[in-house]
Amino acid sequence: MEKNLEEIFQDKIDREIRIEPKDWMPEKYRQTLIRQISQHAHSEIVGMLPEGNWITRAPNLRRKSILLAKVQDEAGHGLYLYSAAETLGISRDEMYEQLHSGKAKYSSIFNYPTLSWADMGAIGWLVDGAAIMNQVPLCRSSFGPYARAMVRVCKEESFHQRQGFEILLTLSKGSEAQRRMAQDAIDRWWWPSVMMFGPKDDESPNSLLSMKWKIKRFSNDELRQKFVDICAEQVKILGLTLPDPDLKWNEERGHYDFGAINWDEFWQVVQGNGPCNKERLGARKKAWEDGAWVREAANAYAEKRKNRQSVNAA
């Protein structure tokens, strides 16, 4: 019987029929999705921190309003994704607990510090650019609630990348110091962004199953190549450079060749030894603990309002 269910399931996947929460699914599919979606949600939430760092210091009101809206979107994206994960049977509190205990991961990119205003530009252009590259195919992911959340996320994300590029473009046309600041931000964010696509295909054990189940549609290396190709062209508009001496157009492949990735750094950051891992997790835990009274007060207020309504009704 079990075998039969699994065949029906795979047949639906192959025919591009979306899987919905109450449909039968292999336990491993459920667990893979819970891990991936919650990790994605945590990334949105932790991802607010590096940019939140600059809201009060944005150079003008226009930039400040934009940055506020972007960070608010990220909170929203986290919430869409948490609720998609909850349809698979995990509670919100369990997910928070996994984040706070370090059991669940989030994207390593957010463990790097934001040192200058130009970092807001580099994050928008490169980090959000890489995220979009990953996320667009997820809009066709086989699990319905995840795909629907991603459609919403992608619609909103496009302004994030554009505002980032605009920041860099403005700086690139500014004073010499401003150009240097923009170049420095690109130099620091480029390689971590390239790493955002995850380990090389032959070292990514979960990828094969995720492709078979159409949770993922493209491999890490395919998406990474696409990202490099696009950025190598876009950086020319800024009149700046990407920090890779091996970056070169390869006529034969029809792609840019690029230099070796420092995988040791990647794994160090994943394992918690990046520049800001402790600070980021500390900030999340503090927000959760300091927010306890708000959660309790809302419950108390809801109770009071309910009682008042029943008195009025009587």
Place this chain on the structure above:
Amino acid sequence: MSTTKSEWPLWEIFIRSRQGLDHKHVGSLHAADAQMAIENARDVYTRRMEGVSIWVVESRHIHASNPAEAGALYDPANDKAYRHPTFYDLPDELKHM
């Protein structure tokens, strides 16, 4: 660390994108009561003027059909093609029908 017991209830959110259209399910969120669920839904699901009206329903009040029984449930409609206008074989000269 707090436990699941204190978790705010889950609400399903439905949004009418403009007058004349149905409310459509957009997702869910947690809130302490219905009023706060509407306020949260405003912030989470209508940041870009996506709605003119919001419905919130506590998720535990939603009753759903069982996908495993879909075959039997929809079977009665399966063999009634004559309910569709294309079932009828009519001459091409016939206009406005």
